[in-house]
Amino acid sequence: MAATPWDSELARELKERFGDRIIETSTYLGQNFIVTKPDAAIPVLEYLKLEADFDYLVDVTAVDWPKRPERFDLVYIVYSFARNERVRIKTYLPEGFKPESSVGVHLTANWLEREVYDMFGIQFAGHPDLRRILMPDEWQGHPLRKDYSILRQDQTWVRENLEIESGQ
Amino acid sequence: MTPDATFLDSTELVLNMGPQHPSTHGVLRVILKLDGEKVLGTDCVLGYLHRGVEKIAENRTWAQFNPYVDRMDYVAAISNGLGYCLAVEKLLNLEVPGRAQAVRVILTELNRIGSHLLWLGTHALDIGAITPVFYCFREREATLNIFEKYCGARLTTHAFRVGGLQYETYEGFEKEVNEFCDMFLPKVDEYEELLTGNRIWIGRLKDVGILTGEECKEYGVTGPVLRAAGVKWDLRKAQPYSGYEKYEFDIPTCQNGDTYDRYMVRMQEMRQSVRIIRQAVASIPEGPIMGKAPKVIKPPVGEAYVSIEAPKGELGYYVVSDGSTQPYRVRVRPPSFINLQALDRMIAGGLVADVVAIIGTLDIVLGEVDR
Structure with a gap:
């Protein structure tokens, strides 16, 4: 149809x-x-x-x-x-x-x-x-774009703000 | 000569409320600009519960995504599930059997009662009335027990499947639901006795956070908030789905659009839900519980927007299919998120204490605001 x-x-x-x-x-x-x-x-x-x-x-x-x-x-x-x-x-x-x-x-x-x-x-x-x-103000990237993988993260933001190394 | 300005000359104070604050009902952060006790403006900071539900949808199959929607408005998980199933069924152009429709209505209305009860209990608690929350949770427990017996889960139920239901009703389902209705109606009167005429309750709620019908439309505010402002609009009547057109019920409305009216509307809605449940239970048709849903859900290329009257307002799903087994896009139109936007307008000129009352009366669930 x-x-x-x-x-x-x-x-x-x-x-x-x-x-x-x-x-x-x-x-x-x-x-x-x-x-x-x-x-x-x-x-x-x-x-x-x-x-x-x-x-x-x-x-x-x-x-x-x-x-x-x-x-x-x-x-x-x-x-x-x-x-x-x-x-x-x-x-x-x-x-x-x-x-x-x-x-x-x-x-x-x-x-x-x-x-x-x-x-x-x-x-x-x-x-x-x-x-x-x-998303946080300083985040890089726009998550619902198709080229943004579901596993992707803003590693720099995660490191600086959560003080952890992302495992992904 | 005038002395140099000091900090005492400034009359504005910026106050941070939340994200960990009991009366924000979750992790909502509100930045308030105050002049003494008066609120000049607000800014909401959202996203603390953002899990990327819409992104997850694109990486699951149509059926796999079904349980995820329960985690948005987790207080009314069954409504979320119903909306999603209806949206996918629309894309598939699928007819749901009458028996499944009736059971869906019963469970959804029970869930509406549960959601309103949780709202009433916590809202009263925010205002300072400790007692109602215990009563409300006691009655809500009865609805949860029915869900548990039906599908094994109490909160995030995943009760429905695309095409109908997975489970037949259990032995004695009708009887238990009817017993709940008989037990519940007098309880609503009891809550009203505690609150409706209570001087403190009236003092804290009357003329607080007024939102007129016109303002509601401007801000896209729906649900009990809209109806309390005198707009007689309910999707169950305006665009019936799942067989709501077969049941008789009224749309309760009030005129002033203040916090007290929103309370009155929700109390009336619980009574109307009981009315719907009774009619639905009395007329559950015999027959299959699953429509002709394909084993693998692959909707044809296209898009649809389907919305339902969730306890908080219009809950919509805009679904796009590219003909594969996975959704190309699922957009959720969350009533809590959009209603929350009106917070700024409702608070303007009010007092700090009203902020708590207004956040409570909007009946937001942060899981749905942030998704």
């Missing part, structure tokens, strides 16, 4: 308004998602919030595809209380691309984007407080 086009008023509205900045509107397993160009993600989020009642940002996350030219999927999940409907917004980012932060649209994004930065090294432009959140 593959994703099928998402036929709805909202999808048409979005396409009309954003034109070719929206690459795809599809449905898979009954879940709707939109693929946008990287610079359109925030305007789409804003449009969905202000014009279509998608007022709750559920999650922001990323997926690493190292073999692809656009290495990362950046995924926003939004929900509308009024419509009882969920939509995913996806963009594909090349390594080093700095997407605009969505904190200006949804305050929830603050910690969520910090986590994405911490785990994937995606830097959000205009984020008010872009620090690591789960």
Whole structure:
């Protein structure tokens, strides 16, 4: 089963308004998602919030595809209380691309984007407080990247802060 | 001529709370900026319990990862397991038999009661009421005994499998669950007698840590915190899963969104859980407990986001499959982590003593915040 086009008023509205900045509107397993160009993600989020009642940002996350030219999927999940409907917004980012932060649209994004930065090294432009959140501040490397082995550690950090030699 | 400024001129004090502090419910470090007793701002330092659950998922098979999710919100391990199983079943497009669905609902609701009881006991303890914690743990023990008899484990239960259940219910399961319900409802009244009208309890909780419905939506706060602010939203009703649409229950809400209202909402929720459990027990269908799950789980290439109403709020799993036996990515949308973000807003202008009340009322589990 593959994703099928998402036929709805909202999808048409979005396409009309954003034109070719929206690459795809599809449905898979009954879940709707939109693929946008990287610079359109925030305007789409804003449009969905202000014009279509998608007022709750559920999650922001990323997926690493190292073999692809656009290495990362950046995924926003939004929900509308009024419509009882969920939509995913996806963009594909090349390594080093700095997407605009969505904190200006949804305050929830603050910690969520910090986590994405911490785990994937995606830097959000205009984020008010872009620090690591789960890993120590001085840690080197971004653990959820596919080229970061599960056994890898920041040996220097471990030696300096825990005063042990890592056995791994 | 004015004298040189001394340290006495500064009115701000930075106070470090945690990570080893009993009222942070785990290893949470909060840096507080104070002006006397008043809190001006907070900064949470997280990650002390970070185990890289999402990374582990990518290095296990779909089935092997199942027990790991129990270790996130270990107070409500069964909810975590249910969410994960539903997400993988969604990817596989798999139907779960009615019998398995009913047993899942019973165990999940028992677990919700257990989670709320642990919250109530420790929250009351934080505020200074010693007694409730003993009562709460006594009743929670009864739920744990049922889990133990069912699957052998009490805390991190790994009760469900992708496709249904591994174990049939034990002899006398229905009877024991019903007995628990009969025993439990009057106990909720007893807790309320201890706390609801208590002057100290009201004094410490009323109008403390107010979060309005609009603020909740801005911060993505869900669960009892959202409902206490008057938003009648519960995923079990809004987007029913595992057969919740078959059961009658109400969504308790309050209006003020303060710490006291969150307490009232959770007390009501325990009663509603009993209502659901009773209906589910009375109508467990006969039949198989496993759906047509493949022996080796290999979901087709694709992705799905599935979320459930966990005791703390919306617990979601964003799962991505590349068609192999291992998950390509499992993202957990942790309610505790996202609810904790609202701490700063809730505390602003409050007193140091309120910090303890507010951390307690958010009902966070650090295992889930840090994953």
